[in-house]
Amino acid sequence: MAEKSLFDLRIEPQEVDFTMCVTVPALGSAVLNAAGVDAHGRGFGVDALFRERRCSWVLSRMAFEVDRRPEQYTDYRIATWISDYGRVLSTRNFTLTDAAGSEFGRAVTQWAMLDLERRSAVDLSEVGRAHDDAVVREPSPAERPRKIPAVEAAERTEHRVAYSDIDFNRHMNTMRYIDLIFDALPLELAASQRPLRLDIHFLRECRYGDLLTLGWERRGDLWLFGVSREGEEALRASVEWR
Amino acid sequence: MAEKSLFDLRIEPQEVDFTMCVTVPALGSAVLNAAGVDAHGRGFGVDALFRERRCSWVLSRMAFEVDRRPEQYTDYRIATWISDYGRVLSTRNFTLTDAAGSEFGRAVTQWAMLDLERRSAVDLSEVGRAHDDAVVREPSPAERPRKIPAVEAAERTEHRVAYSDIDFNRHMNTMRYIDLIFDALPLELAASQRPLRLDIHFLRECRYGDLLTLGWERRGDLWLFGVSREGEEALRASVEWR
Numbered sequence: 001m002a003e004k005s006l007f008d009l010r011i012e013p014q015e016v017d018f019t020m021c022v023t024v025p026a027l028g029s030a031v032l033n034a035a036g037v038d039a040h041g042r043g044f045g046v047d048a049l050f051r052e053r054r055c056s057w058v059l060s061r062m063a064f065e066v067d068r069r070p071e072q073y074t075d076y077r078i079a080t081w082i083s084d085y086g087r088v089l090s091t092r093n094f095t096l097t098d099a100a101g102s103e104f105g106r107a108v109t110q111w112a113m114l115d116l117e118r119r120s121a122v123d124l125s126e127v128g129r130a131h132d133d134a135v136v137r138e139p140s141p142a143e144r145p146r147k148i149p150a151v152e153a154a155e156r157t158e159h160r161v162a163y164s165d166i167d168f169n170r171h172m173n174t175m176r177y178i179d180l181i182f183d184a185l186p187l188e189l190a191a192s193q194r195p196l197r198l199d200i201h202f203l204r205e206c207r208y209g210d211l212l213t214l215g216w217e218r219r220g221d222l223w224l225f226g227v228s229r230e231g232e233e234a235l236r237a238s239v240e241w242r
Numbered sequence: 243m244a245e246k247s248l249f250d251l252r253i254e255p256q257e258v259d260f261t262m263c264v265t266v267p268a269l270g271s272a273v274l275n276a277a278g279v280d281a282h283g284r285g286f287g288v289d290a291l292f293r294e295r296r297c298s299w300v301l302s303r304m305a306f307e308v309d310r311r312p313e314q315y316t317d318y319r320i321a322t323w324i325s326d327y328g329r330v331l332s333t334r335n336f337t338l339t340d341a342a343g344s345e346f347g348r349a350v351t352q353w354a355m356l357d358l359e360r361r362s363a364v365d366l367s368e369v370g371r372a373h374d375d376a377v378v379r380e381p382s383p384a385e386r387p388r389k390i391p392a393v394e395a396a397e398r399t400e401h402r403v404a405y406s407d408i409d410f411n412r413h414m415n416t417m418r419y420i421d422l423i424f425d426a427l428p429l430e431l432a433a434s435q436r437p438l439r440l441d442i443h444f445l446r447e448c449r450y451g452d453l454l455t456l457g458w459e460r461r462g463d464l465w466l467f468g469v470s471r472e473g474e475e476a477l478r479a480s481v482e483w484r
Binding site: 012013014016017020023025029032040046047072162163164167169173175179183187191 | 254255256258259260262265267271274275278279282288289314315404405406408409410411412415417421424425427429432433450
C-alpha cells in the first residue's frame with residue numbers, strides 16, 4: 001500500500017494579503033499544485049496521460065476547509081493521498097498542518113479522466129486497478145463535496161477569460177475561479193480569519209476569450225455563486241462561514 | 243563585502259501556459275519574491291522596515307529580460323544582489339540561470355524607501371551606509387530601466403482593482419500589472435518564445451476599488467502601455483520583442 005505524499009512549504013510574501021496572512025486562494029493554489037506534482041511524481045500526471053493516451057485529469061468537485069490563515073513565512077506541510085477510484089471519479093485528499101503538527105485546513109477533490117479526442121469521461125475501473133499501489137486506504141479528512149443549490153443571483157459581474165487565467169489546456173484555471181469568488185466578497189470578509197468551507201462543482205470548461213458572468217447571493221453565513229458562459233451554467237460554488 | 247543571494251527554484255505546474263513553458267509574469271513574480279525574501283533574510287525586509295521606522299520599500303522601475311521560457315519542472319536559480327544605493331533609489335539585480343549554468347533572463351530593479359506617515363521618499367544616503375555590508379560591487383547584468391515614452395493609446399481596456407490584485411499594502415501588486423500587460427497582448431505573442439525586454443516605470447500607487455484604464459499601442463516590435471487612474475498616469479511600460 002502507498003504512503004501519503006508530503007510537501008513541505010512556506011507561506012511566501014506574494015501569497016499574503018494586507019493582514020499579512022495567506023489568502024484562501026493562495027492556499028487553494030498550493031493544494032492543487034501538490035496534486036499535480038504528486039501525480040507527476042507517480043507517473044500519472046497530466047503530461048504522461050497526454051503522451052500515453054491523449055487523456056487529462058479534470059477537476060470535477062472540490063471541498064476546501066480553512067480553519068485559520070497562517071502568517072507570512074510560516075512553515076507548513078501538505079499531505080495528499082488518493083483514497084479511492086470510482087467508475088467516473090477518483091478522490092484525492094489533502095491535509096494542511098503547521099510545524100507544531102496542528103491541522104489548519106483540509107481538502108477533498110474529485111477528478112475525472114477526460115479522453116481529449118472523444119471529449120468524454122474515461123471509465124476509471126481499469127485505471128483504478130492499474131494505480132492500486134498508489135491508493136492509501138484512509139478516509140477523506142472532511143465531508144465530500146456537497147450538492148450546491150443554483151444561485152438566485154442578487155449581484156453580478158462579468159469577466160473575460162484572459163492569458164493570465166488559462167492553464168496548460170487553454171481552459172480557465174481552477175484557481176482563477178476561486179479568485180473571482182473572493183473578489184466578489186466584501187473585502188473585510190475575504191480578509192477575515194473566520195473559518196470557512198468552500199465547495200466548487202465544475203460543470204463546463206471555459207476557454208480563452210469566453211465572457212463569463214458571475215452571479216452571487218447571500219443566505220446568512222452561506223454565500224452561493226454561479227458562473228455562466230453564454231447562458232450555460234459553467235460552475236456552482238458555495239462559501240460557508242463558520 | 244556581501245555575497246549574492248541564491249534561490250534554487252523549479253518551474254511549477256501553475257506557472258506554465260499552454261506551451262508548457264513558464265509565463266513571463268510567473269518568472270517576474272519569482273524575481274520579485276526573491277527580492278522580498280532576500281531583504282527579509284538580511285533584516286531589512288518590509289516587515290522589519292515597517293516595525294522599526296514605519297517605512298516600506300516601493301518598486302519604482304524595473305527592467306526584465308527573458309531570452310527563453312523554460313519548460314515545466316525545469317530547475318533554475320535566481321541570484322540577486324544590491325549593487326548600489328543612490329540618494330533616492332537603490333538598485334537590486336537578478337540573473338536567472340538553468341541547471342547547466344546558462345543564463346536565460348536578468349532583471350534590474352530600482353527601489354525607493356517610502357515613509358508611510360509622511361508619504362515621502364526617504365533619503366537613502368544614511369541607509370546605504372548602514373547596509374553597506376549587503377552591497378555586492380558587481381555591475382547590473384542589463385541596461386538599467388529605460389525612459390518610456392507616453393503611450394498614444396490605440397486600444398484600451400478597464401480594470402477594477404480587486405482583492406486578488408492587492409498586496410500587503412492594499413496597493414495593486416506589481417505582478418498584476420504585468421498580468422494586465424500580457425493579457426492585452428495577442429495570445430500567440432504572449433505565449434511565443436521570442437526574447438523580450440520589459441520596462442516598467444511606476445508613477446502612482448493604485449488601491450483596492452480603483453478603476454484603472456490600460457491603454458496600449460504597437461510601434462513595430464515595441465509595444466507601449468500606460469495605466470491611468472481617474473485621468474492621472476499611474477504606470478508606463480514597454481515590451482520590446484527581439
